[in-house]
Amino acid sequence: MNCHQCGGTIALTDRFCEECGASLTTNPSPQSIDSSCQKCGASPSKIDSDRYCIECGFRQVAISNDLVELALATNFAGASDRGRRHHQNEDAIALKILAPDTYIFVLCDGVSSSQHPELASRAAVNACIEAIELALCRDLAQPDTAIEIGVNAALQAVATIPIDPTSEIDPSSTTIVTAIVRDQIATIGWLGDSRAYWLAPEKSLQLTQDDSWMRDAIESGMYTPAEAEASPYAHAIVRWLGADTADDGVPNLTTFTIPSNSYLLLCTDGLWNYAPDSAYLYHTLKQSPASDPLSIVRHLIGYANQQGGQDNITVAVLAID
Incomplete structure (x- = not known):
């Protein structure tokens, strides 16, 4: 699959595009975005001290367009x-x-x-x-x-x-x-x-x-x-x-x-x-x-x-x- 925003390659389980940060869900929960993995949705326990997800390897970043x-x-x-x-x-x-x-x-x-x-x-x-x-x-x-x-x-x-x-x-x-x-x-x-x-x-x-x-x-x-x-x-x-x-x-x-x-x-x-x-x-x-x-x-x-x-x-x- 491809991201609707930047065209980058995404997996079916991804909730955010790793390339541009676009949401891939219809109505993402703010709580889950803040605590769970932004890419694969793994639980907060799967995020290490350096903010990397041990399931998919994605580093959590603050997404802001303010x-x-x-x-x-x-x-x-x-x-x-x-x-x-x-x-x-x-x-x-x-x-x-x-x-x-x-x-x-x-x-x-x-x-x-x-x-x-x-x-x-x-x-x-x-x-x-x-x-x-x-x-x-x-x-x-x-x-x-x-x-x-x-x-x-x-x-x-x-x-x-x-x-x-x-x-x-x-x-x-x-x-x-x-x-x-x-x-x-x-x-x-x-x-x-x-x-x-x-x-x-x-x-x-x-x-x-x-x-x-x-x-x-x-x-x-x-x-x-x-x-x-x-x-x-x-x-x-x-x-x-x-x-x-x-x-x-x-x-x-x-x-x-x-x-x-x-x-x-x-x-x-x-x-x-x-x-x-x-x-x-x-x-x-x-x-x-x-x-x-x-x-x-x-x-x-x-x-x-x-x-x-x-x-x-x-x-x-x-x-x-």
Whole structure:
């Protein structure tokens, strides 16, 4: 068998993937994860003083996704933080640089009302970025095609996460936003309400449009923006990645030429919920005590947490000189 998240080889009796730490059970017990072997489930008595299981040889490790930071270059960085209110981080992030000067972003926000949203987001970012890299490097695909291939791979990965079919909770699902930047041209794909922004001194823009009930309600003319925003359904998403995806999962796509002296920023709603518009987000970014992308990302996550940190917060920034 293969791990649904990383593709690594697993045994039928394994409860966690030795390669990536993904849960292989439908509803693992927190107590058993903490005390029994994380890989084979052997009793606590089988764990030696160095934390090795004497049954299968696996060393027990703390699996935490509360804070992940990625600094790939002086102009490219990202991070994902649990926030102040959620009990776990259901966001995930993957970044990669391909020569010559091709930057890849993938950010996912697991849908909290679904089964194992944290597994959905992690499976999606891993599958998407690997598929995009293969499409660009091996198949010489254009960026828009590579993103479609990557999002489809993410959909397949999420759809195969083991779930409880008898549960009333929805199957595992996640939003996704991904971008490929080459020669200062950004190709962006998304499903859901994770966003991409262009941020610059004179003008900033939101480059994506949320797949949300509020946007549909406003565009249909049935509600004013104020009425739609006041609705309890305002932030409900209408497209996502999962086994219950209502359509074929083909992403929305857009391209944008990024001018010099500006930033491309991708984020989940844990940040943008605290930013009324793109100009405010740029103003907040510029308050960072240092100008490198990792410092900016840390500052923006700190800002969201200071505002309440009601959701997981994931941000990635590419600075264009």
